[in-house]
Amino acid sequence: MINLDWKNTDAAVIGKEHGLDVKKEFFEYKQKISEIVSDIYANRDVPGKWLAWMNLGYKEELVKEINEYAQSVKGKFDNLLILGIGGSALGGICVTEALLKPYWNLLDKEQRNGFPGIFFVDNIDPDQINGLLDILDLKKTLVNVITKSGTTAETMSAFMILQEKLEKELGSSSKENIVTTTDKTKGILREITEDKGYKSFIVPDDVGGRFSVFSAVGLLPFALTGIDISEILKGVRDMDNALQSTDVENNIAAQNALIHYLMDKKGKNLSVMMPYSSRLRFVSDWYVQLWAESLGKEVDLDGNGVNVGPTPVKALGATDQHSQIQLYNEGPNDKLINFIRVSEFDTELKIPSVLQDTGIGYLGGKTVNDLINAEADATRVAVTDYKRPNIVINVPKVNGYYMGQLLYMLEVQTAIAGALYNIDTFNQPGVEQGKNYTYALMGRKNYEQTAEELKQKLHN
Numbered sequence: 001m002i003n004l005d006w007k008n009t010d011a012a013v014i015g016k017e018h019g020l021d022v023k024k025e026f027f028e029y030k031q032k033i034s035e036i037v038s039d040i041y042a043n044r045d046v047p048g049k050w051l052a053w054m055n056l057g058y059k060e061e062l063v064k065e066i067n068e069y070a071q072s073v074k075g076k077f078d079n080l081l082i083l084g085i086g087g088s089a090l091g092g093i094c095v096t097e098a099l100l101k102p103y104w105n106l107l108d109k110e111q112r113n114g115f116p117g118i119f120f121v122d123n124i125d126p127d128q129i130n131g132l133l134d135i136l137d138l139k140k141t142l143v144n145v146i147t148k149s150g151t152t153a154e155t156m157s158a159f160m161i162l163q164e165k166l167e168k169e170l171g172s173s174s175k176e177n178i179v180t181t182t183d184k185t186k187g188i189l190r191e192i193t194e195d196k197g198y199k200s201f202i203v204p205d206d207v208g209g210r211f212s213v214f215s216a217v218g219l220l221p222f223a224l225t226g227i228d229i230s231e232i233l234k235g236v237r238d239m240d241n242a243l244q245s246t247d248v249e250n251n252i253a254a255q256n257a258l259i260h261y262l263m264d265k266k267g268k269n270l271s272v273m274m275p276y277s278s279r280l281r282f283v284s285d286w287y288v289q290l291w292a293e294s295l296g297k298e299v300d301l302d303g304n305g306v307n308v309g310p311t312p313v314k315a316l317g318a319t320d321q322h323s324q325i326q327l328y329n330e331g332p333n334d335k336l337i338n339f340i341r342v343s344e345f346d347t348e349l350k351i352p353s354v355l356q357d358t359g360i361g362y363l364g365g366k367t368v369n370d371l372i373n374a375e376a377d378a379t380r381v382a383v384t385d386y387k388r389p390n391i392v393i394n395v396p397k398v399n400g401y402y403m404g405q406l407l408y409m410l411e412v413q414t415a416i417a418g419a420l421y422n423i424d425t426f427n428q429p430g431v432e433q434g435k436n437y438t439y440a441l442m443g444r445k446n447y448e449q450t451a452e453e454l455k456q457k458l459h460n
């Protein structure tokens, strides 16, 4: 199992001013954590609680359906193009980057065992989309459009561009090149899907975008690129099992949620995610969205204005040692750093014993594996010397099983943190406002009044 080392958040290590008496806090919050964990687990099947993501590790029928579809299209496409944004893209980006062979899209089809290259359009930059369209052979491209609401302007505009191009190039058979992932009944994409007869998968009810990585939102792209989704889900289930412990002493998600919550109270309201693995670099992006959208809230569950939320920050070890660590060590002591340390890499890379009579000779004969973990350990100790609280998430290996564990652990951690803050973890009213203004600016029907108000605000 992945594990958590929080000792460098303890006052015994970094001093009272910046550290916690962790064991004492675990004792004091024992009852509260027990209630929160019991409540979350008791409500996982209750409609409207937005906890259905906790059940995604157990959907055998869905796994079968996805694998069958992936098998049926295997070899037919050179490219898989994902259209989605936010929670409809980040899980896919994070897991495929971690689990596909590095530089996947530069391998030829044979080296990819017949599976397609994968591209994500998760923004609406015209130059980037045009650039991608210039290189993709659309006849050989499967487009997976992913949007829970079925209305998101960024995703749907990209879809409109792709749909028109595919229809022009392929006529009626273009529908074979489109697969949609959206709500079961609601939304414009669902209507279009039914009308055109596209193959489609469902974003289940009570699963918010940022918690959807283990639904068809993530599983379909994974299976289409040859990733073993059963292995991922086994990791999810094993972690789910471990996190059912209501005892904070035995629940790593509860421990990390509580430490973050208490550190925030001590003025350390920046949560840095810093994996020492390039393959895990997008775990940080995924975590940033999960943490920010879930915990950044204006009011609590009792209607009090609170404006809470630790700010998540992404970093990458060792790269950002040469960019951010100066600030982390000597700038304001307002951060809790989460290092992710990988014990075993898939391959080994030796540094040759050359240039022995120069100042870099000491590196010869070692491995890059030794170097990255030496840097992870050295940075952790250095940061601790500066009395900066930090946590290590130890990941034995970057594979599907541990990715399932890691992401699920962070999801449960977020749900527990939200309960500690007494906020609605699963809504995102602050995102909706911007979406509504965009609809108004782009002339969507029924947004005329908002458009008028907006015009005035823009010109003031």
Ligand code: PA5
Pocket (backbone or CB within 6 Å): 085, 086, 087, 088, 146, 147, 148, 149, 150, 151, 152, 155, 208, 209, 210, 211, 293, 428, 431
């Ligand atoms: O987590 C969320 O709910 C959001 O980030 C959404 O995923 C994002 O806004 C995209 O929404 P949709 O899937 O409806 O297109």
